[in-house]
Amino acid sequence: EAGVVQSPRYKIIEKKQPVAFWCNPISGHNTLYWYRQNLGQGPELLIRYENEEAVDDSQLPKDRFSAERLKGVDSTLKIQPAELGDSAVYLCASSPGGAISYNEQFFGPGTRLTVL
Amino acid sequence: LAKTTQPISMDSYEGQEVNITCSHNNIATNDYITWYQQFPSQGPRFIIQGYKTKVTNEVASLFIPADRKSSTLSLPRVSLSDTAVYYCLVGFTGRRALTFGSGTRLQVQP
Numbered sequence: 001e002a003g004v005v006q007s008p009r010y011k012i013i014e015k016k017q018p019v020a021f022w023c024n025p026i027s028g029h030n031t032l033y034w035y036r037q038n039l040g041q042g043p044e045l046l047i048r049y050e051n052e053e054a055v056d057d058s059q060l061p062k063d064r065f066s067a068e069r070l071k072g073v074d075s076t077l078k079i080q081p082a083e084l085g086d087s088a089v090y091l092c093a094s095s096p097g098g099a100i101s102y103n104e105q106f107f108g109p110g111t112r113l114t115v116l
Numbered sequence: 117l118a119k120t121t122q123p124i125s126m127d128s129y130e131g132q133e134v135n136i137t138c139s140h141n142n143i144a145t146n147d148y149i150t151w152y153q154q155f156p157s158q159g160p161r162f163i164i165q166g167y168k169t170k171v172t173n174e175v176a177s178l179f180i181p182a183d184r185k186s187s188t189l190s191l192p193r194v195s196l197s198d199t200a201v202y203y204c205l206v207g208f209t210g211r212r213a214l215t216f217g218s219g220t221r222l223q224v225q226p
Contacts, residue, residue, distance in 0.1 A: 004159075040218070041218055042203055042216030042217050042218055043160065043216045044216070045215070091159050091160075104162045105160075105162065105214075106162070107158075107159025107160050108159055109157070109158055110159055
C-alpha cells in the first residue's frame with residue numbers, strides 16, 4: 001500500500017514569493033492534516049480536513065496561508081507571500097476517520113521549505 | 117487538550133530496555149494515550165496507543181496506571197536504529213486535533 005505522498009521534498013524561495021505544497025493521502029483516508037514542524041520542535045497542526053471540509057483551521061495563519069482539498073482526496077497548501085519565519089518542514093498526514101482512528105495518523109516525508 | 121510532560125532526552129546502550137515516562141495530569145475521561153516515533157528527515161510514525169493498563173505490540177509496550185495521570189513507553193532491547201524522537205500525545209480528537217509536544221530525544225549507543 002502506498003503511503004502519503006508529498007511534493008516537492010525540498011523548496012528554496014526568496015521572501016515574498018509564493019509557494020505551494022501538494023499532498024496525496026493514503027487511498028480511502030477521509031481525514032487529512034497539514035502540520036508545520038520547526039527545527040527541534042514537534043509538529044504543529046495547521047489545518048484538518050474531513051473529506052473536503054476544513055473542520056479545524058484555527059492555527060492556520062489565514063492572512064498568508066490557504067489550503068484546499070478538492071474532491072476530498074489530494075490537498076494543496078499555499079503560502080503567499082512567504083516570510084523568513086515560514087522556513088520549516090511542512091508535513092501532511094492522513095487517517096481513515098472514525099473517532100479512535102484519529103489518533104493513528106500516517107505521515108508523509110514532508111516538504112522542507114527554506115525562505116531566503 | 118491534556119498537556120504532556122516528558123524528558124527532553126535520554127541515552128541508552130544497545131540491548132538495554134528503555135522506559136520513557138510521560139506525565140499528563142489533566143487527562144480527560146475520553147482521552148487515549150498515543151506514542152509516535154520520528155527519525156530525522158521523516159514524518160512521525162505511530163507506535164502504540166492505549167487507554168488503561170497495558171498494551172503490547174511487536175514494537176513496544178505501553179503501561180498506564182489506574183489513575184492514568186502518566187504513562188510509560190517501554191522499548192525492549194533497543195538497537196542503534198531506535199535512535200529517534202519519541203512523542204507522547206493525549207487526546208480524543210473527535211473534532212479537535214492532537215497536540216505534539218517537543219518529544220524525548222533517545223540516543224542509543226553501541
